[in-house]
Amino acid sequence: LDLSGNEITRLQPHPLFYNLTVLKIxxxxxxxxxxxxxxxxxxxxxKHFLYFSLSSNNLYKTDEMAWVKCPNPFRNITFDSLDLSGNGWSTEKVQYFTTAIKGTQISSLIFRSHTMGSGFGFNNLKNPDNDTFAGLARSDVRLLDISTGFIFSLNSLTFQSLRNLELLNLFKNKINQIQRQAFFGLGNLKTLNLSSNLLGELYDYTFSGLHSVMLIDLQQNHIGMISENAFRNLVTLxxxxxxxxxxxxxxxFAHVTSAFLGDNKLMSITGTAIAATYIDLERNWLANLGDLYILFQVPSVQYIFLKQNRFSYCVKSSNVIENSQLVYMDLGENMLQLVWERDLCLDVFRALSKLQVLHLNNNYLSVLPQEIFRGLTSLKRLNLASNLLSYLSPGLFPQSLTNLNLSANQLYSPEPEVFMTLSILDITHNKYVCDCTLKNLLVWLNETNVTLAGSQADRYCVYPPAFEGVALSSLTYDDCSEDELQQALRFSIFIFTSVTLLLFLMAVIIFTRCRGICFIWYKTITKKMIDGHPQVADESEYKYDAYLCYSKKDxxxxxxxxxxHLDSQYFDKNRFTLCFExxxxxxxxxxxxxIRDAIWNSRKTICVVTRQFLKDGWCVEAFNFAQSRYFCDLKDVLIMVVVGSLSQYQLMKYKPIRNFLQRSRYLRWPEDHQDVDWFLNNLSYQILKEKKVQRKATGIELQTVATVSH
Known part of the structure; x- marks a missing residue:
């Protein structure tokens, strides 16, 4: 019977409903x-109902006196599942209800989307305690769902009356504290869901009393610290x-068979006791490939997920055990090229004789060590997609391999004998050079029984330009015996490469030696092409375009x-009105x-930072004043020009400058005289550019929007 979404305000079914003996929902x-x-x-x-829903009604209006006057509304009624979600019940309301229905048999009780709990930062509302669910002691509740609420603290003995409970769902509350004996009485609990809460630490006593728990879900919390013995006594987990x-x-995890630890900040796995069959460590900060040797020591491990870590070096601490049970490993989206190019840990797969699936995609691999897959006698599927491989040597892959993914690499002319053992092959989106060296592959593609993944259009030529984008399936190789064609092509490539290289070298030399003259020509041509008038700063708001702050000694x-070169009173063609002491x-x-008036009456403040500037207290004070406009006006008005041989280390010793460098860049006066004009042009642009800082209501900086005044 579905009466959802109506305007029913009072529930009193007609006596004829008594005759509906098979009504279950x-x-x-x-x-x-x-x-x-x-x-x-x-x-x-x-009646016995399989499902009875009173969710999203107005039961929150029922007060304490109403529950006292109205005895158990569910007398002589039993439920498999009773849904009371979305009724806005507080801790007190739930306690009144559970007391009123004392003794009613309910297998699954759902209070999802409630208002129980104090929430984060409040103390005027009550969290559930040992009286809240006391009325359910004889109801034989097996599933309790109190997810999506405001519970901040799980108090002691809160669930002591629910001795037959098997599943407790606390998803998406505000739980930050779990008191001692919070789970006392839940000796039969099998599943505990604490995901999407505010937990930060797990202590030795956190899960005390959960003698039968098999699954604990703690994902999407803020857990950073876990006590050494937090899971030790959970022998059934x-x-x-x-x-x-x-x-x-x-x-x-001494007893766990499946451990999901992805999206954390793990940097090492040394010194850990774990006996899992399934280990998920994706998207962590692991950088030492030597940690794999430790994981391989786990006797029962069969599945390891390690993609999107930071593997880039290798320090071995142990060797792989010979009887490893590992059958699946994902090492995709790491940086294994940095490890193997230094000939480190080349035996990492040597003892994995039972491994069947290996993912090495997106690892920047340009060359595969010849013996890297030796020992993988059971390997059936290998994923090398999205790497930089250009050559595959014969005998590289194990004879057992049947499925190989080489898509999105840089293969030019692969030899077909490399693929002889395969049943499925993906070589789409590579950079094939379509000359006669590709003939063997073309013949093999036309005759092989191997299943080729992807569309024929995705196997195409990249070079020479005349064949760019042409599918390999449409190429013919009848003329490949004529050496003249190959020689002419090679000679053309040689001439083209030589001329291109010569022109490039000439351009580099000319620019290096005469870049100052080149810049002057560029500015002259630009002015003539636009309108011949220099860009002038808007004078409607500020008295000065810029305040120039420097040490008197400079x-x-x-x-x-x-x-x-900049101030209009020094030279009429200069565009700016500058302020200086x-x-x-x-x-x-x-x-x-x-100093204050100069900064606030100027569009920008230019600080000429020298050794003398750093010694001058007034200069540093002016630097601080200019930075304050960043927060007051929401404008980035400070331009820092470093002159002389001041190093980054010397600048970072001064706190105001260090704060500035954390969010902005500075300009450095050029050592070569021919770069001065370019520098002055860049400085002029910085004066004209308007940088506004956008913020949220919380004050967190979002981004800087830059505009240029005209």
């Missing part, structure tokens, strides 16, 4: 029922899911190098006030 979801009394459901007495947390050290250099500061005014 009643759905009253999305109505407006606000009260339940014993007299309401007399027509349902004696078979599966643990800790994905998407912040774990840095692999915990010990004034002569600043005047000759910057003011004479010797000319524009008011005599008799406080120096700090002059």
């Amino acid at each position: 009643v759905n009253l979801k999305f109505n407006k029922i606000s009260n339940l009394c014993e007299s309401n459901l007399t027509s349902f007495r004696g 078979e599966m643990i899911d800790l994905r998407d947390n912040a774990i840095k050290k692999l915990p010990s 004034f002569e250099w600043v005047q000759n190098s910057l003011l004479k 010797e000319r524009d500061f008011l005599p008799g005014e406080e120096h700090i006030n002059n």
